Amino acid sequence: xxxxxxxxxxxxxxxxxxxxxxxxxxLAQSGPIKVGALYPFSGGLALLGDESFRGLEIAIEERNxxxxxxxxxxxxxxxxxxxxxxxxxxxxxxxxxxxxxxxxGTYSSSLCLAASQVTELAQIPYxxxxxxxxxxxxxxxxxxxxxxxxxxxxxxxxxxxVHDAIAPAFNADPKSLKLGIxxxxxxxxxxxxxxxxxxxxxxxxxxxxxLPYSAKSVDLTPVVLRLKSAGxxxxxxTSYQNxxxxxxxxxxxxxxxxxxxxxxxxGYSLRDTMQAIGAETMExxxxxxxxxxxxxxxxxxxxxxxxxxxxxxxxxxxxSGHSLANYMGGLVFLDAMEAxxxxxxxxxxxxxxxVDKPAGSTATGWGAKFNEAGQNQRADPFLMQWQxxxxxxxxxxxxxxxxxKAVLGT
Numbered sequence: 221x222x223x224x225x226x227x228x229x230x231x232x233x234x235x236x237x238x239x240x241x242x243x244x245x246x247l248a249q250s251g252p253i254k255v256g257a258l259y260p261f262s263g264g265l266a267l268l269g270d271e272s273f274r275g276l277e278i279a280i281e282e283r284n285x286x287x288x289x290x291x292x293x294x295x296x297x298x299x300x301x302x303x304x305x306x307x308x309x310x311x312x313x314x315x316x317x318x319x320x321x322x323x324x325g326t327y328s329s330s331l332c333l334a335a336s337q338v339t340e341l342a343q344i345p346y347x348x349x350x351x352x353x354x355x356x357x358x359x360x361x362x363x364x365x366x367x368x369x370x371x372x373x374x375x376x377x378x379x380x381x382v383h384d385a386i387a388p389a390f391n392a393d394p395k396s397l398k399l400g401i402x403x404x405x406x407x408x409x410x411x412x413x414x415x416x417x418x419x420x421x422x423x424x425x426x427x428x429x430x431l432p433y434s435a436k437s438v439d440l441t442p443v444v445l446r447l448k449s450a451g452x453x454x455x456x457x458t459s460y461q462n463x464x465x466x467x468x469x470x471x472x473x474x475x476x477x478x479x480x481x482x483x484x485x486x487g488y489s490l491r492d493t494m495q496a497i498g499a500e501t502m503e504x505x506x507x508x509x510x511x512x513x514x515x516x517x518x519x520x521x522x523x524x525x526x527x528x529x530x531x532x533x534x535x536x537x538x539x540s541g542h543s544l545a546n547y548m549g550g551l552v553f554l555d556a557m558e559a560x561x562x563x564x565x566x567x568x569x570x571x572x573x574x575v576d577k578p579a580g581s582t583a584t585g586w587g588a589k590f591n592e593a594g595q596n597q598r599a600d601p602f603l604m605q606w607q608x609x610x611x612x613x614x615x616x617x618x619x620x621x622x623x624x625k626a627v628l629g630t
Contacts (some may be wrong), residue, residue, distance in 0.1 A: 252295035253288070253563065255280070256314035256323035258335055263302040264435075265328055267461060267492065268542050272327045272350050273298075275543035278529050279550030289557050301326065304334035311338035321563050322347060324550060327542065329353030329371075330407045336364050343565045345572075349549035350510075350542055352485075353411045357595040363565050365572050365594040367549030367586070368510065369601050371408075374484045375415030377508045378456050381603045383423060385615045386454060386480050386506070389626040397479070398428045400452035402443055402467070404435035404459050412458040412484045428452060435463050440470050448476040455480070461487035468497045468505075472629070480628055482506040485601070489540040489611065499609035504627040507604045507611060510541040511584040511619075514612035515602065519619035522548075522583035541584075548584040552577070585619060 257276060260269035280294050288294055297318045299310035307326070314320045315338060322345040326332040329351040339346040340361045348356060348366040352374060357366055387394040401416050403409030413430065420427045428450045431443050440463065447455060455478050457467065464487030471477070487493045488507040517524050526547055530538050538544065552575060557563065560571035572590055579587035579598045587598030603615035607622055614624040 250292070252293045253290075254295050254297050254318055254320045256299055256311075256318065256320040256325075257296050258299040258301050258307065258310055258314065258323050258325035258331070259327055260302055260331065261298065261300040264462065265302075265460065267490070268486075268540065269301075269327050271539045272542045272546045274530065274534065274538075275526075275546030275548075276324050276349065276550045278526065278533065278543075279547045279554060281533075282529075282551070283554045289554060290563070294554075299323075301328075301331045301335060304330050307331040307335040308338055311335035315339060315342040315344050320344065322553075322557070322568065324349060324546075324553070326351055328408070329356060329411070332356055333407070336361065339363065345553075345565055345568045347549065347553045349546040353407050354415075355407075355411070357593045361594070362569060363594075365553065365569075365590060365596075367552050367588060367596045367599060368545050369586075369599040370595065371411040371484075372415045373599070374508055374601055375412050376419050377601050377603065378412075378482055378484060379416055379419040379423065379425065381482060381506065381508060381615065382425060382454055382456075382480075385603060385624050386482070389624045390479055392479075394425060396426070397453045398426055398451055399454050399456060400429040400431070400447045400450065400478075401427065401456045402429075402431045402433065402447070402459075403457065404463055405432040406435060408486070409435075409458040416456055433463070435460050437463060437466065440466050441474065443467070444470050444474045444476050447478070448474060453479045454482065456482055456484075457488070458484040459487045461490055461493050464488055464490075464493050465496045468501055472501055477629060479626075480504070480506060482508060485509040489542070489604075491537070491539055491611075494606060494609060494611075499606070501629050502606045503608075503629055504625055505606045506614075506624075507606070508601050509604060510545040511586075511602055512541040512604050512611050512613060513538060513544070514604075514610055514621050515585070516613065516619050516621055519580060520583055520585035521581065523585075526583050545584055548582045548586065552582070552588045 259273045301307035324347045327350040332351040336346045346364045352371045354370045383394040403413040489509045494502045556571040560567040577588040612622040
């Protein structure tokens with residue numbers, strides 16, 4: 221088998237269960253098609269894990285209402301991945317006990333990296349709809365595919381936003397602005413920060429601080445004081461919800477007010493974060509992220525329809541754009557499954573690599589065209605800003621609904 225070996229998987233520190241199925245896996249020809257949905261449904265990542273799942277759930281319901289895949293209804297089998305070890309255990313259960321045809325997920329990069337080793341050995345397609353770490357599709361695996369942008373895309377968009385949007389809004393020379401990178405220290409934060417530093421060097425901006433911290437921190441005061449002491453004008457933060465809330469609260473407590481703070485999705489995209497911090501404190505905070513709902517519909521056709529479906533099903537507005545990204549990705553892969561010769565992993569891979577959707581043709585505004593590694597080459601994040609308690613798209617112009625405001629907090 222190419223791409224991964226049992227020895228290599230064990231060397232990575234993850235014990236994998238043997239599976240008797242492999243290429244000769246028996247596929248039932250009637251009854252529902254079981255598909256795995258592997259997300260953190262409990263624990264610290266549960267909010268965005270559940271929000272991501274909601275988008276997939278709507279996509280699958282939509283497909284079932286249209287007749288399912290190959291005339292068969294889809295049945296979701298959920299797996300709760302709280303941490304990498306549990307992600308491995310749940311992936312084993314989904315592939316060898318539940319015998320799912322594929323696995324959708326996962327929101328968290330560390331969870332995806334762990335679980336997808338199990339599915340690769342079992343030769344079960346793994347459809348990643350939200351985790352952004354680049355190594356996910358850089359391991360030579362044959363059966364992992366991702367629709368969403370990568371950490372490299374997020375990092376480049378954040379740094380370029382300083383040059384192309386933030387500096388002009390403040391009538392400042394981009395090279396005069398002091399930048400500070402802060403990030404939670406898991407794979408998510410480390411990957412984005414690494415690419416940020418590389419991009420800052422490439423375009424000649426001024427980086428004065430790089431500060432990692434644990435996402436479980438209960439006090440970010442030392443981080444805030446380091447930024448304040450260094451006179452950082454623009455903070456680039458890669459964070460989850462709790463650490464985002466903590467950072468903004470402690471900025472306020474310490475009287476630190478940079479010109480701009482820009483997040484890499486995560487906690488910056490959540491309405492719950494804005495409500496916990498207060499709209500007045502979050503005012504002007506920027507977010508490079510998956511497509512959100514205050515976006516020009518001409519750049520994201522299908523987004524208003526998804527919004528109506530979400531509100532009808534859950535009785536509330538979406539909590540972030542993660543649901544929209546998972547909905548878009550879910551539809552792309554379900555379409556590929558329908559187009560596949562059969563539901564074997566090899567046939568599904570062939571169908572996924574044949575997908576060709578132009579940019580601007582989906583509900584996120586992304587297109588879909590996969591390279592041999594399984595990465596979508598037509599997915600780019602947008603720049604958004606919190607204005608008046610709403611997260612609105614401000615860049616690029618074709619997707620924008622508001623102008624960028626030169627303010628952070630009120």
